[in-house]
Amino acid sequence: MLLKKIKLENIRSYLNHEIDFPEGSVLLSGDIGSGKSSILLAIDFVLFGLRRGDLSGSMLLRNGKNNGSVELKFSVYNKEIIIKRCLKRTKDSVVQDSGFISIDGKKKDASAIELKQMILELLNYPQDLLTKSKPLVYHYTVYTPQEEMKHILYADNEIRLDTLRKVFGIDKYKRVNENCKILMSKLRELSRDLNLQIEDLPTLEREREDIFKNIQNIKQDLNEINIKKSEVDLKLKEIKDKFEQIDKKKKVLNELHTKLSLTELNLNSNVNLISNINKEIEKFNNEIKEIKKEDISILDSRELKVLVGSKEKEVNFMEDTLDKLNSKIKELEIKRENSNNLIVSLRKLDICSACKQKVSDEYKKSIFDREQLLQKEVIAELKIINENKFEGGSKLMDLKKELDMLKDKIREFQLMELKIKNLREKESSLEKLSNNSKMLKEEVGGLNSLKVDIKKQIDEFEGLEDEYKILNNNMTNLINNMNIFATKKGALDVQLKQFDEKFVDLNRKIENKKELELQRNNILKLISWIDTDFLIVVASIERNIMLKIHHDFNNLFEKWFNTLVDTENLNVRLDEDFTPVIEQDGFRIEFEALSGGEKTAAALAYRLGLNQVINHVMGSLNTRDIIILDEPTDGFSEEQIDRMRIVLDELKLRQIIIVSHESKIESFVQNVIKINKRNHITEISY
Numbered sequence: 295m296l297l298k299k300i301k302l303e304n305i306r307s308y309l310n311h312e313i314d315f316p317e318g319s320v321l322l323s324g325d326i327g328s329g330k331s332s333i334l335l336a337i338d339f340v341l342f343g344l345r346r347g348d349l350s351g352s353m354l355l356r357n358g359k360n361n362g363s364v365e366l367k368f369s370v371y372n373k374e375i376i377i378k379r380c381l382k383r384t385k386d387s388v389v390q391d392s393g394f395i396s397i398d399g400k401k402k403d404a405s406a407i408e409l410k411q412m413i414l415e416l417l418n419y420p421q422d423l424l425t426k427s428k429p430l431v432y433h434y435t436v437y438t439p440q441e442e443m444k445h446i447l448y449a450d451n452e453i454r455l456d457t458l459r460k461v462f463g464i465d466k467y468k469r470v471n472e473n474c475k476i477l478m479s480k481l482r483e484l485s486r487d488l489n490l491q492i493e494d495l496p497t498l499e500r501e502r503e504d505i506f507k508n509i510q511n512i513k514q515d516l517n518e519i520n521i522k523k524s525e526v527d528l529k530l531k532e533i534k535d536k537f538e539q540i541d542k543k544k545k546v547l548n549e550l551h552t553k554l555s556l557t558e559l560n561l562n563s564n565v566n567l568i569s570n571i572n573k574e575i576e577k578f579n580n581e582i583k584e585i586k587k588e589d590i591s592i593l594d595s596r597e598l599k600v601l602v603g604s605k606e607k608e609v610n611f612m613e614d615t616l617d618k619l620n621s622k623i624k625e626l627e628i629k630r631e632n633s634n635n636l637i638v639s640l641r642k643l644d645i646c647s648a649c650k651q652k653v654s655d656e657y658k659k660s661i662f663d664r665e666q667l668l669q670k671e672v673i674a675e676l677k678i679i680n681e682n683k684f685e686g687g688s689k690l691m692d693l694k695k696e697l698d699m700l701k702d703k704i705r706e707f708q709l710m711e712l713k714i715k716n717l718r719e720k721e722s723s724l725e726k727l728s729n730n731s732k733m734l735k736e737e738v739g740g741l742n743s744l745k746v747d748i749k750k751q752i753d754e755f756e757g758l759e760d761e762y763k764i765l766n767n768n769m770t771n772l773i774n775n776m777n778i779f780a781t782k783k784g785a786l787d788v789q790l791k792q793f794d795e796k797f798v799d800l801n802r803k804i805e806n807k808k809e810l811e812l813q814r815n816n817i818l819k820l821i822s823w824i825d826t827d828f829l830i831v832v833a834s835i836e837r838n839i840m841l842k843i844h845h846d847f848n849n850l851f852e853k854w855f856n857t858l859v860d861t862e863n864l865n866v867r868l869d870e871d872f873t874p875v876i877e878q879d880g881f882r883i884e885f886e887a888l889s890g891g892e893k894t895a896a897a898l899a900y901r902l903g904l905n906q907v908i909n910h911v912m913g914s915l916n917t918r919d920i921i922i923l924d925e926p927t928d929g930f931s932e933e934q935i936d937r938m939r940i941v942l943d944e945l946k947l948r949q950i951i952i953v954s955h956e957s958k959i960e961s962f963v964q965n966v967i968k969i970n971k972r973n974h975i976t977e978i979s980y
Contacts (some may be wrong), residue, residue, distance in 0.1 A: 295417060295436075295917045296949050297337070297368045304362035304381075305354055306332040307976040314980075316965045319942055319950045323960060324969030329976035330953040333969075334437055334922055340364040340379050341413050342429045343406045344390055351388025355381045361391075370416050370916050374398055377409060418916045420463060430461045435905050435915065437922035447885065447897060451871040458872055461904070462843060462911055467836035474824050474832075481817050488814040492807045502800040505793050512790045516783060523779045526772055533769045540762050547755045554748045561741040564734045571731045598704050605697045612690040619683045623676060630672045633665045843907055844868060850903030857944070858895040858937050866896065874900060890929030898926050902941070919948040927956050935959065 297315040302308035307329040322330045335354065344351055355362045365378040380391035390406045397416075404412065411424055419431050433442065446454055459465035640658055645651070848868040855866045865877045874896055876883050888896065901923075909918040927935050939962040942950055952959060960966050968979045 295368055295370050295920050297366070297920065297951070299367040300333065300336060300340075301363075301365040302333075302336055303364075304356040304359040305336050305364060306356055307971055307974060308332065308336075309356070309975055311976070311978055313967065313978055315949070315951065317949055318964040319952070319962075320965045320967060321959055321963040322951065322953045322967050322969055323955070323957065325955055325971075328955075328969045328971045330955075330969050331439075331924060332976070334439075334924060334951075334953060336364045337366060337922075338429075338432075338437060340366045340377055342432065343379060343410050345428060348428060351381050351383075351390065355383060355388045359383070363393075373416075375416060377413065379406070379409065416916065418914050430457070431908065431912070431915065432917065434461050434901075435908050436917045436920055437924065438901055439924060447874060447900060451873060454873065455871055458843075461908060462839075464836060464839055464843075467832055467839075470832050471829060474829055478821050478824055481821050485814055485817045485821070488810050488817070492811050492814065495804065495807045495811070498800055498804050498807070502797060502804065505797045505800065509790065509793045509797060512786050512793065516786050516790070519779055519783050519786070523776065523783075526775050526779070530769065530772050530776070533765055533772070536765055537762075537769075540758065540765070543755060543758055544762075547752065547758065550748055550752050554745065554752070557741055557745050557748065561738060561745070564738050564741065568731055568734050568738075571734070598700055598707070602697065602700045602704065605693060605700060609690065609693045609697060612686055612693060616683060616686050616690065619679050619686065622679055623683070626672050626676050626679070630669055633669050633672075637662060637665050843911060844870070844872065846910065847872065847903050847907045850906050851899050854899035854902045854941065855895060857940055858899060858934055859892055860933070860937070864892075866899070891931050891934050894927065894929045895934060898923070898941075902945070920951070921945065921947055921949075922951045922953070924953045925955075926952065927954055927959065930956075932958070938962070 296317060299315065300313050302311045302313075304310075313333065322333060324330050335349065339349060339354055354364075360383045362381040363378060365376065367374070367376045369375065374397075376396040377393070378395075379393040381388055382391040392403060392405065393409055394401055394403045395409055395412055396402070407424070411421075413419075414421055414423055417432075419429070423429055423431065433439075446457060449457070456465065456468075459468060640661055643658075851868055851874070852866055863879045867875050867877075869875050874885060876885060876888060876896070885893070885896070905921060909915055927938060930938075935956060935958050938959065942962065950963075952963065966980070970977050970979070
């Protein structure tokens, strides 16, 4: 991550300022209270937003202003990012307003929490920071406010360890330990509940065994009933077979009765048809006589059709001729209009648009004469064409009248042809009716013979009904016996169903309780595994990680402190709680006993060591190339300030931003941004 530019609007002592951050070492130089730290707070705000109890809107928004904003431009792996957050004063407080983020020119409006989430993703910070108030990784790698590092040095050992666990992301092991103890307590409680639920398991198993014996006895009784029922079923089958034979005979008898009814129906129908046909024949004879009375002669209409075709051609030719005359009239009208337009434009023309010379009156007169002659010719031609058009229109009307008369004659001929056709159809229908009448009379004779045969066949089935009644009585007695068996079987089935349901219910309860018993056993195994195996492994992992961090952190702390403080009899190290231990001539001394410069050096060494260890442990952070040092030389001697040059060179970072009022630092940084405050307004100069 490299910072490139920040825009501040109504932020503390800044009204509307832009500050460019070059690559390399940059010094924000100015007197105490000039507004240097305000820039760092603005960067913190624009990246991570407001935080209750840590960074409030009232700390940032300029007094007397209702709105303010911070816009930061930076790069991450060649991605150019611009983020903007806004502040708005309300009745009771200063709150965040909506903002936006732009990645390689693609802008997206977002809420405060959405902006924080996207920044965490871009910087590759842990996502659990989204729900935490402080961005600890940022504060202990990139920017730590002036007094915050001293706070961690003065803090209680347990608080310091918890803070470092959170920074390194290993507080999860402590949470795992605490959660495991809570889990084991819950599991032991659950195990006790399960013991209460399965204590009646032996009683349920004995009850299930008794029910099983009852089920077997009922099944034996049902088997005996089924044997007797099978004997009755066999007798019923014999009767049903006889019934089937009788049913077949009854079916044949019913078919004969049906056939007799159909025959009589057809016979009556044919007699009625013959009567109706005779009436129809008489009707057709009368109609034919009436048609023959009319004077109908078949005329040839082909000549008329030829005349109609010829007349239609004349009409079409005359219509085409009139269309051509209309087109010619339009053409001549356009020609006359163009000539008039030319005369009008020529009267107004003084200078030729092509050659830019004056147009003479002689030239205009020659054109006027030519166009007037042309208009006379057009008028004469229009007169002739209009006369021809009038004559053609009259002729076209006469031709259409003649054509309509010819078509009327054709329709008269077609009507006569239709009457002749109708006559022939009626004569044909009369012949068909006569033939149908003859056929129906023959069919009536056949139906009378069939009726006699069917009655003889019906007489052969006499006595069938008495045989059917005897079989029906026998079948009724057998069915009564079957009903008695069914009643007994039904009662036994009800008992069997009840016992089966109870047996299934007991099975379900026993299986559930065995499942609970298995759960209880698994829970006891899990409690034992967590207590004797898992927690030991977790503690071992945490201890090994902390030992590695402690080793690296201690070496870096000693290195940076010795670089900043050249005192042979003064040694520093970190104890097991990461507390700085100061020894002078072999004796441990209190941190408060150090001089102001030595305290600042210890805090800076702690800060630089912590920065490098975090970047090493969490190696994928995208802020490992930048560090911001807020007043790192407070209380330093001239010699210690000179040693800062060595520190900056050894850090080997792409961007180092230093906030300081020490003018000497300007000599060993690459870029200086001067910050001055006049009349409560900060000014920037390079």
